[in-house]
Amino acid sequence: MTLLALEEITVRFGDRAVVDAVDLDVAEHEVVCVLGPSGSGKSTLLRVIAGLQAPDGGRVRLGGADQAAVPAHRRGVGLMFQDHQLFPHRDVGGNVAFGLRIRGARRAAYEPRVAELLELVGLPGAQRRAVASLSGGEQQRVALARALAPEPRLLMLDEPLGQLDRGLRERLAVELRALFSRLGTTVLAVTHDQAEAFALADRVVVMRDGRIAQAGSPLEVWQRPASEFVARFLGFDNVVPATVAGTTATTPWGPVPVPAGSPQGAHQVLVRPAGVLLGDPATGAGSGLDCVVAARTFRGTHVTLTLEPRTGPVLEAECDLAGAPAAGDRVTARFAPAEVVVLPAP
Numbered sequence: 001m002t003l004l005a006l007e008e009i010t011v012r013f014g015d016r017a018v019v020d021a022v023d024l025d026v027a028e029h030e031v032v033c034v035l036g037p038s039g040s041g042k043s044t045l046l047r048v049i050a051g052l053q054a055p056d057g058g059r060v061r062l063g064g065a066d067q068a069a070v071p072a073h074r075r076g077v078g079l080m081f082q083d084h085q086l087f088p089h090r091d092v093g094g095n096v097a098f099g100l101r102i103r104g105a106r107r108a109a110y111e112p113r114v115a116e117l118l119e120l121v122g123l124p125g126a127q128r129r130a131v132a133s134l135s136g137g138e139q140q141r142v143a144l145a146r147a148l149a150p151e152p153r154l155l156m157l158d159e160p161l162g163q164l165d166r167g168l169r170e171r172l173a174v175e176l177r178a179l180f181s182r183l184g185t186t187v188l189a190v191t192h193d194q195a196e197a198f199a200l201a202d203r204v205v206v207m208r209d210g211r212i213a214q215a216g217s218p219l220e221v222w223q224r225p226a227s228e229f230v231a232r233f234l235g236f237d238n239v240v241p242a243t244v245a246g247t248t249a250t251t252p253w254g255p256v257p258v259p260a261g262s263p264q265g266a267h268q269v270l271v272r273p274a275g276v277l278l279g280d281p282a283t284g285a286g287s288g289l290d291c292v293v294a295a296r297t298f299r300g301t302h303v304t305l306t307l308e309p310r311t312g313p314v315l316e317a318e319c320d321l322a323g324a325p326a327a328g329d330r331v332t333a334r335f336a337p338a339e340v341v342v343l344p345a346p
């Protein structure tokens with residue numbers, strides 16, 4: 001069942017639409033992540049849903065009911081901001097209890113609930129700790145417990161892990177996903193970090209200049225970015241103009257095989273780095289595009305190579321650690337059609 005429905009939501013600042021006729025549904029128990037570069041309108045969208053910003057056009061429905069006349073505090077949505085904004089003069093328990101106390105709950109009623117929430121976020125027994133004594137990751141967990149305390153029907157997270165270092169961010173994203181699925185929480189999160197969005201979400205919505213550029217499961221968006229913008233935003237830079245005929249695209253890198261059924265004619269192609277297959281020019285002469293390895297970057301589980309091809313723009317390739325060529329080596333590149341995506345012309 002649909003919990004949140006946005007219908008043509010528009011917000012203008014001056015004559016600029018920072019949110020431009022956005023339609024979006026979030027189903028009950030679904031975790032949706034809105035992903036987009038800074039300034040694409042993500043936070044403004046959350047503020048509209050929370051009732052902190054009146055839209056210039058369109059409608060917000062929660063559980064089917066139009067929210068136009070419903071003030072923020074009666075919408076039943078929880079909002080957690082990026083800088084988590086804990087109250088520094090309250091202890092952890094006081095922070096988590098905040099939303100329960102302003103609703104008039106008595107200590108005897110909320111204390112067990114606070115204990116339960118702290119357990120849930122992995123900080124059992126932390127009630128009396130001072131906020132200043134917590135690490136960034138622990139503060140994030142307290143902020144989350146505080147947002148969950150009043151049991152919002154929709155939990156909205158603005159850059160929930162933005163302040164944390166990468167390792168912690170990835171770990172917490174996985175933990176959050178498990179927690180939300182256990183609680184059945186409906187979540188709408190916004191982030192500019194694709195790894196965070198992909199780790200957290202059932203569905204990813206990519207925004208560009210106030211509009212939805214693509215929506216789909218993390219796998220769909222990753223495998224089939226809908227445009228050059230989405231592809232580059234996900235970090236794929238092997239994008240060139242192409243003319244597709246049958247299962248071959250003519251490109252500045254020469255012929256590139258494309259999956260059967262690809263759209264024909266003038267387009268662009270994306271070759272994911274894993275689809276650039278390297279050969280040794282000494283043994284495979286004549287097969288593939290001659291390239292020189294311009295740079296080699298160690299990525300932990302694999303190596304990323306920047307190739308300078310004989311023709312066409314630089315090409316990024318991925319290969320195993322073992323036997324990876326070194327900077328300055330000559331290689332040939334062929335392309336695996338399964339890793340090639342035909343994109344619309346720019």
Ligand SMILES: Nc1ncnc2c1ncn2[C@@H]1O[C@H](COP(=O)(O)OP(=O)(O)OP(=O)(O)O)[C@@H](O)[C@H]1O
Nearest residue numbers: 013018036037038039040041042043044045191192
């Ligand atoms: N109150 C305001 N008055 C004028 N312009 C605003 C206001 N609030 C936001 N904007 C502008 O609207 C655009 C979208 O802002 P928004 O904060 O929604 O983007 P965002 O995608 O959340 O970005 P970030 O990731 O940096 O938070 C930005 O260009 C911003 O400068």
